[in-house]
Amino acid sequence: MRLTRRAWAGGMLGVALGGMRAGGSAANEAPPMAFEPDGQTAVTLNDPVGIYIDHKDQLYVAGAEGVDRYDSNGQRNRRIETTGAARAVAVDESGQIYVAQQTRIEKFSADGQLITAWGESGRGDGQFSYVTSLDERDGFLFIADAGNRRIYRFAGNGVYVDAIEKFAIPSYYFDVTLGPDDHYFYVTHTGRRRVERYDRNMKRVDYWGESGAGASKFFGCCNPTHLTVFKDGRVATAEKGIPRIKVYDPKGAMLAHLGQEAFPKESVHMDLATDSRERLAVLVPKDRAVRFYRIVTVEAKKDMTEKDHDS
Amino acid sequence: MTLKKKSMGRRDFLNNCGRGGAFLLLGGTVGALGARLVRGGEVWQIDPNKCTKCGQCATHCVLDMSAVKCMHLYKMCGYCELCTGYFELDPVSLDEGAENQVCPTAAISRKYIEDPYFEYKIDTDLCIGCARCVKGCVDYGNGSLYMQVNHELCKNCNECAIAIACPADAFIRLPANNPYFDRLV
Incomplete structure (x- = not known):
């Protein structure tokens, strides 16, 4: 077959453009770090939707019957039954446990005794519509309410302090977590x-994130659904729709990506937490498990894979 | 012998008309009831929880344009700026350009409400029942779009061609007086 000059030129242009596109994509998306599995804890609660790891590396899981607590070896050592399905859990320095239900917060002692509870349904100041997340620091609770599209600040005894309003929250996924340095909290x-960072005066400091299906972007109507922050300021995110988790540097550049092939189809509620060993905990409700990952360099991951093959 | 034709009085005529009308009404009612009894008083419908959005509703209906249409449950909708029922998975830009839309017939209109919310409406005259929008909405969004048999169009065939083709057995029978699937129950 003989090619005309025009066809040849067109073909070469196509090859060149294709190469540029593939090269550009690879350059933009190839992350320098990777996820290395490091064990998992089986979950017994029905409909698990939230996790938390305290300073003793105890894992808390929130689900339909309440909250289960596991020691650092993955052994369950307590179940705290709540009046309604638990949607999120947080623990303060003294071990007191805050459990969020849809429109109610319950506070328990470390041994599971109910201390106090508050919350009423509504749209007014301090009222709840659909609480999805909470975190505690220095006697204050930061509560994400997806129904009212607000981040609330409450005192630990249930007294309403203030709120940030007018978030765009299309579905029942809205996460808040305190940063490692006590000065900031992060919101999905x-x-x-996008991921947004706020100071303790409830003022937005910065944000990052881009829409799209590409690995480094946040896909669909409403992502990321969950996040957690490492000690050095790196941020891990989880998404629904295309279930995947990623780690970003503090400025929002992607460092590691674990795609949908690693998770059951249609996975949602993949809540995240970190432990003192800088492992990332990922709730995978469809597997009824909390998986742990270490974030390692791509080279280290390659070495580990080769050693596994050799052994 | 001569036959004498008996003339009918006005009262007799009206009585006969009344009897005839009542008979017709009775016959019609019995006929309609009979027809419904034959079909069990039920119509075809799609169970959205079973529907796999395969696209066969668009091609297997006996009508020229399928009686299956996309419906929108506004109570479930997030009014998303980036609606995955409206936009392609990785749109060039978030606007109404044809290259960005998932619907092949532009049956979905998009209206700005307030930043960052948009309202989406289905034009059932344009919808061909391909379920591409439903797939995007269910797989990546809130799932407020779903397929339903439109009973203003459906011929309610005894043997529904789409039901036979449906790979997920999503076609079910619902009472004719309540023919739509209630997603909020």
Whole structure:
């Protein structure tokens, strides 16, 4: 077959453009770090939706019957039954446990005794519509309410302090977590597909995140659904729709990516937490498990894989 | 012998008309009831929880344009700026350009409400029942779009061609007086 000059030129242009596209994509998306599995803990609660790891590396799981606590070896050492399905859990320095239900917060002692509870349904100041997440620091609770599209600040005894309003939250996924340095907290602004950072005066400091299906972007109507922050300021995120988890540097550049092939189809509620060993804990409700990962360099991961093959 | 034709009085005529009308009404009612009894008083419908959004509703209906349409449950909708029922998975830009839309017939209109919310409406005259929008919405969004047999169009065939083709057995029978699937129950 003989090619005309025009066809030849067109073909060469196509090859060149294709190469540029593939090269550009690879350059943008190839992350320098990887996820290395490091054990998992089986979950017995029905409909698990939230996790938390305290300073003793105890894992807390929130689900339909309440909250289960596991020691650092993965052995369950307590179940705290709540009046309604638990949606999120957080623990303070003294071990007191805060459990969020849809429109109610219950506070328990470390041995599971109910101390106090509050919360009423509504749209007013301090009222709840659909609480999805909470975190505690220095006697204050930060509560994400997806129904009212607000982040609330409460005192630990249930007294309402203030709120940030007007988040764009299209679905029941809205996460808040305190940063490692006590000065900032982080929010998943799902409707705008970005991670936002706020100071303790409830003022937004910065944000990052881009819409799209590409590995480093946040996909669909409302992502990321969950997040957690490492000690050095790196941020891990989880998404629904395309279930995947990623780790970003503090400025929002992607460092590691674990795609949908690693998770059951249609996985949601993949809540995240970190432990003192800088492992990332990922709740995988469809597997009824909390998986642990270490974030390692791609080279280290390659070495580990080769050693596994050799052994 | 001569036959004498008996003339009918006005009262007799009206009585006969009344009897005839009542008979017709009775016959019609019995006929309609009979027809419904034959079909069990049920119509075809799609169970959205079983529907796999395969696209066969668009091609297997006996009508030229399928009686299966996309419906929108506004109570479940997030009014998303990036609606995955409206936009392709990785749109060039978030606007109404044809290259960005998932619907092949532009049956979905998008209206700005307030930042960052948009309202999406289905034009059932344009919808061909391909379920591409439903797939995007269910797989990546809130699932407020879903397929339903439109009973203003459906011929309610005894043997529904789409039901036979449906790979997920998502076609079910619902009472004719309540023919739509209630997703909020």
